Amino acid sequence: MARKTFAAAALVGVALVALPAAGQGLRYAEDLAPAIVNPLFTTTMSEARVNELLFSGLYTDDQDLATSPALVAYASLADDQLSMELSLKPDLRWHDGQPVTADDVVFTIEAMRDDDTLSTEAGRVSWIDEATAVDSGTVRLTFTTPQATPEDKLYFKILPRHAFDSTTVSRSDAFRTNPVGSGPYRLARFNDDNSISFTPHSTFDGGVGISELVMREVSDKNYQAKLLLYESLEALVRVLPRDLAVLQNNRKVELYPYQTNSWWYVGFNLERAPFDDVRVRSALSMLIDVDALLAPVGTGEVLSGPFVKSSPFYNHDVPYDGYDPGEASRLLQEAGFDNSSGAWMRDGEALTFTLNAHQTLESSQEVVINLQSQLQNHGVEVSVDFLDEAAWKSRVWRERDFDAILSQWSFDRNEDVREQLHSDGLRNFGGYESERVDELLDTARDASDPFAKKAALRELHAVVAQDQPMIFLWTLDSYAALSTRVSDVVIHPFYFFTFVNQWRMN
């Protein structure tokens, strides 16, 4: 009692000003505030989430994650699947009150394609040959190749032509601090503490339920859950596994599970020995007890290929070759290794490698330490090197200077693994090459029949599982956490705020 009285007295000294209970706004946390608010230059998920609040695309996802019109009222695809006409909804307005027109759509596509814009999103419209405004509310798109479901690719955000001087847009354009969109929220202000305040777009189709949103920068991920418990935040985009139990037991917080198209893997540099030998890669995968690796970092599903289990492309017929040290020994011996000394050796050289991991990959430290320990117990020495974002991009992505990496891929609902697995893929930094996989990826890309695409990608799963350019680990169960004051919450697994206009504050 005395201690409590003392603590109260001490705090009264600093609690001179009391605030009323939190207002009707919703505050959510990001590790790092967006550097730039312009969909032409999106590079981080925090920027993508802000874009989701401020901008609309021609199409979006519905709550079943099926394609649904956003700015578009109706569309007609030509019989040859080489062109499409899109009619915009009438009375659409930008945040500044100007009407949304077909010219804006044409401008956006041209700005993304403009070589001098240096847009990071240029690839999203590379399949569009030409965009023309038929009239103020109608756009005609022509395609470079037949497209069975072009609406699936028309998710990119539309920009207001009147806010720019030309289709050549600079990263430093004033738009980055004064963005004008047609999404459910408009940017009200950038605050001194790096937070950003958003207010509702008054003419947004269907209205908006929460009167203010604030993005707060909380660089310490470990502290975000605390701030939610303290009611200094109302939403966490992703809860760290170690915070789940505490939040689950708090009556002021509700957890929202969601399925992401993300999977973890250990990738090998196939241009370096001994990872150029599939037997070595397979053996290493059999020396790893994936379930034991997963247990400390959360719950999820162990995978045998490059899709999550709920994906239509996941091939459930491909067996998961689990932990099997006996078979691993056989494969290593077949590959010329000997472990009579306790460590696997070939030609006088030990089987050792460096595992690189990204510093910001959640729970990667636990995984790496466990993985190191498991392999060491089986005679494989692993050293570990954590890299920050810039070092990761340069060493792993650009220079390909690595033995093996622990990482994660996240996809939107198209689950396009072409860049990761095609021999020409920009993100195939392991150097995987398979003629059959290239063919299957081409088939999947060009297929107008969804069943043909599914069949191709399921076969790809089987081929890749056998070639094992990487050890597929798991997809983690993800949870968002929101204050119970927020209701009608539906979360988009990738963009998070797609359905935010329906959320309400009680």
Add this chain to the structure above:
Amino acid sequence: MRRELVLAVLAALGAFVAALAGVALLLQILLASAPGDAADLISDDPVLRAALVEAWRLDEPVLSRWLAWTVDAMGGDLGESLTYRPGQAVTELVLPALARSLVLVGGALVLSLTGGLGLAWWTAGRRSATRRLVQALSVTPVFLLAWLLMAGLNEAAFGLMEGGQIARPAWFALPDEDSWLKTLLAISVLAVGSSALGEIHAALEDELLRIQRASFVEALRVRGVALGPHLLRALLAPLATIAGGRASFFVGGLVVVETVLHVGGLGSLLWQACRLRDYPLALGIGVVAGALVCGARLASDVARITVDPRLSRAP
């Protein structure tokens, strides 16, 4: 005396400019040797990357980048941010951050010097547990001290709020809300942690003992004059020396304290700039921080010479 003072100030100004140029070059070398660059963070597309590298002159030799930057900086142009806030002038980012950091460094100097002086006065020539207590508290690293204090205050306030004993304080919860308490906490952590207070206390205690043994103090004592004002006056020069030295220490501590307590000052901005390989921003901060340190030393020298003109004639 005036001429000697002017010469000393001119010499210090020359050293100041040379030090800033050196800081800029050193930072250029360090940033260039770090793996990855700003373009790596933007795109994995080789064509786009090549265009960014050219636009941002990342392919130029360090020395040529340094020269170009120095010429622009001498005209007052510190360039534009590349990745932290693309296109924003570095001065627009650095100046508000400098104002916040000055409050912390200035506050920490005042607090540590007055605290150290008070403690020295209390413990000089005595066997005191206070000395050991101060040393033990002060040896705590600033990041740990900041985190412990922040977590402790948050937990205590939350417990009392949940129990209905206090209303929600305006500062709650740290470090999310900007408040005078957060500023005070940052100043206190800088002033005390990583041995700052302990070392200042020990140095001032030594000075005080030395002065107390001086012959003029003995003479004053014999004449029955109050010693306090004379001792304080004699301590001004050592205080100025300590302040000049400590300023650089506190500027260095800003990176940790501002990052932990989420203060948007030079330290946290430098951390982000380095993480994002934002060279112009990192250089701008480095040079401004260098100027702060050099300025503090200059002010310290001027103060010492003003207080004790004999120092300007010292070999």
